[in-house]
Amino acid sequence: MPKIIVEVMPKADLLDPQGKAVANSLNRKGHTEITAVRIGKRIELHYDETPTEAQLEEAKAFAADFLSNGVIEDVVAVTVEA
Amino acid sequence: MPKIIVEVMPKADLLDPQGKAVANSLNRKGHTEITAVRIGKRIELHYDETPTEAQLEEAKAFAADFLSNGVIEDVVAVTVEA
């Protein structure tokens, strides 16, 4: 099924308590080489037909102002998967 | 910074209430060509040095049994980003 995939991460300089909790837990389990964990979202948008260039542009726009909150998050990728 | 990126999605057969709510909202805004939305996680593991093959294997293992819940989620990708 054709998709657009939007990836959103918490801003690098802001707190990510969930990532911190996971990092602590992995460190406790002995994975001490992991210095930090950040947890973001992977959002799949499904389409019946391969999305057009225009639809991709639209998706980039609503990824920036609805699927993410620019105050605390960054959109790190918007890609088409045919 | 070297990273391993783990991507986790809700299992296709199961309800994804979050994706459903976002799909409805996008449809209401006129993006009716979007047939469904699924929302998963994008987890970044940070390392000081580029992770080794062995560390990638380790990450794959704990991605499957700790970072995701196999009963309701699938790990869709585990990739190194140098």
Next chain:
Amino acid sequence: MLNKKTATNVDTTKEAKNTPDKHQPWKELGLKLEEYDEIKTILGRRPTSAELAMYSVMWSEHCSYKSSKIYLRQFGEKVTPEMTKNLMVGMGENAGVVDIGEGWAVTFKVESHNHPSYIEPFQGAATGVGGIVRDILTMGARPIAVMDQLRFGAPENPDTRRVVDGVVAGISFYGNCLGLPNIGGETVFDKVYQGNPLVNALSVGALRHEDLKLAKASNPGDLVILFGARTGADGIGGVSVLASETFDSTGPTKRPAVQVGDPFAEKVLIECCLELYKAQVVAGIQDLGGAGLSCATSELASNGQAGMRVQLQNVLLRDDSLTPEEILMSESQERMMAIVPKKDKAAFEAIVNKWEVEYSILGEVIKEPRLYINWGDEEIVNVPPRTVAHDGPVYDRPVAEPKYQKALNKNTTKNLEKAETPEELATQLIQIVTSPNQASKNYITDQYDHYVGGNTALAMPDDAGMVRVDETSSLGIAIATDANGRYGQLDPYAGAQLALAEAYRNVATSGAVPAAVTNCLNFGSPENPEVMWQFKQATAGLADGCLELGIPVTGGNVSFYNQTGDVAIHPTPVVGVLGVIDDVARRIPSGWQDAGHNIYLLGTTEEELDGSVWSEVIHDHLGGLPPKVKLQEELKLAQALQAASVQGLLASAHDLSEGGLAQALVESTTRFNVGARVFLDELEEKNKISKTAVLFSETTARVLVTVGREDDVKFVGLCEQRGIPITRIGVTDTEPTLEIQNIASWPLATLKAASEATLPELFA
């Protein structure tokens, strides 16, 4: 939206007649050969695969109560007219309904979601809450509160954390998101629940008398409408065998066994249903829970003594690949089925559209008591609905007293070493009040919203939860639930009565008048005669106890097959008692708020340590006989508390149960940081018991109260007049210290911190 599957690979009734000898996977679906033969006799042919799906799930233990039915009957039989005069709906419906006066009624019920909560604790517990709330909604009521009764494995076992985390988060997620205050529950750790935690959830709802709804379809021509979430492949792992039989090449291979909940969808569904009720456009309504559409269609038709014609292709799907059998068995959450008169169709549609709830018309009610289900043009189900929903198999399974029972009962606490010195007693007291089962449950209950609605008068950690039902009159209800598996193991008959007595006492302690009972009977495998004996004893105990206390059982739930490997859990009959209070402002707090009050212990303390927390925590011992059941004394005590509450004589009341007097003293003082000086010598002498028993005995029919100086004479007189044993054991104090004379003295901050540290240390 029609399903893309062509009707040609569907097993039709016509096909069933033509291929009588076709092999069917009845065994894989959990049916016995006799049951399969019985289905063939009913139908006069082999069932279609869709019919087989329906019968197998509706005749399962979970849906048909085939092993428990003959025992549950006594809840309806051991009653007096006085007991049932306020019952608007008794057992047998989704939930019982009790008239509480002023035109108000309440409905409440507790249900288990044990097995799903072990596989996937978060979703299992979440959907458990969702399911019980829909049962309450189905009666026409607005759900007003929830409670949860939880039992986990040993706290130190690493898997316990996974289950605790998931279950608590799931209940918190779903209940909070629905906007239902969580007003209480239970949390118990015991290794017998290691591979089989118990997750029971209770919901209570309120309705005006005229809003009562029943799950029945009786008027021919009325529409059958499915609304709410779409149907997907949830919770049908087991039916895959049918799919693979029917569609070996094209069909799906493995379906998920779990269900995922969407509390947001349920919240919208609640508001939508309440608006539909108000508009009076539904003639009957049923929630979809276990057994999904199989259950809803057959029960509605059977209850209404009518039939139904259904087009299964009209079901809105989340996933087009579902087979008809899977659609019939799907346990997708947040769905309801309404029976709507044709003239009300437009009004119905306007309301569901307003709430953006999806719906589809599946068919209509017919006069002939037969359920016809079509898949396109093909008939795939043609059955008498009663045979699916109500006339399932009934078993009188063998019972046998467990072989270990006599030895267990003989192994009393008599010879266990008892503390003598003040130091030893003080150490044991701290060990007990900080043990996981006795320690503060704040770590869990702080994750639950108890404020939403603005009507919560009492909640955790009070003895009972209490909510206001009517803002104008302040009419309210109180609920407490209890069960003690250790007592149940020692004596299941008494164990059930002790659970009842404690819940009853807790409700009375809050100032409410006990009015009705619900239960969730958690047991091992009914195929084990020893378990069946426990079940028989427990149900008899509960029914006899209710008769003696004069309050009816209005409904409940049975959960069998709770075991780790071959080892059954302790019998755990969770009993919920509902009380009514004319004015919630009159509620009695359990914590102490004022200094200078007299502290009284009501009731008599006996040397009863068998099965106690003391025997568990200090000696890791379980044996002997549980505390004596004293229902007549419970009755008198409840009436005295009631009278004292009406006269406003009580500053606080707290029931004594697990952990005995010591536990109650610590809870009452630490609650609001009001200290006490306590002297127990008189108790010891008067009751001729050991110091250990004074502190830790679990004798029933006891309550700890505090009374202001000005009410003292009156209150003591009231108790004496009613023959309630009363002993003054101390006085509350401004000093934030609990001093037990001749034993020890603790700063309250220390006690509180120690009690609150236990669960976070284990699970945070």
Next chain:
Amino acid sequence: MKIGVVTFPGTLDDRDAQRAVRLAGGTPVPLWHADTNLHDVDAVVLPGGFSYGDYLRCGAIAAQAPVMQTIIEKANQGLPVLGICNGFQVLVESHLLPGGLIRNENQHFICRDQTLRVENTSTAWTNQFQLNEEIVIPLKNGEGGYIADAETLKRLEGENLITFRYVDVNPNGSMNDIAGLRNAKGNVVGLMPHPEHAVEAGFGPDMPEAMRSGVDGLKFFTSVIHSLVNA
């Protein structure tokens, strides 16, 4: 005085907020998310709950609702708006207030009686409090951790926009102990704790004097009525 209380699908504390308005002497007016008409209300409360399930981000989907477009416009013109918990999240997602709210530091939903300090009394919703008054208000949320970048925080502190701060315990890891904010004009106020759950003795938070007797939340609603009367 007509005070609108918005109901989104998934809103939970709308009836509580209406009760609070009533107990303060105002007239509550229910507003529906799909409606753009505010029915001439004099002020608006965005109550708590899980609008649209709080999916994606808390308040994100609600911020797109038709009623919010009107509220944003009127708020910018000075209409008093109070966002409580989920309502605060909606205000943040609507950019009427800066920053963001993320999962509590301990990863759990938290329900507790919380002490707050009122650090700003020149708003439509806090003028009946004393400056630096400490009040007890129930807090209940899963995603109440306030975050903002360093520059925003500096501005909030510098311009005295932090209206409520947690006292004794910072329950959710909020930066600078922030429990609530106002906008520059003081007509828009948002906070995580729930004043509407502290308006009626017997059903409020525990207080030193007596169990469940706290009514500190009432002043939010008498404040707005006062400011409207004196407007």
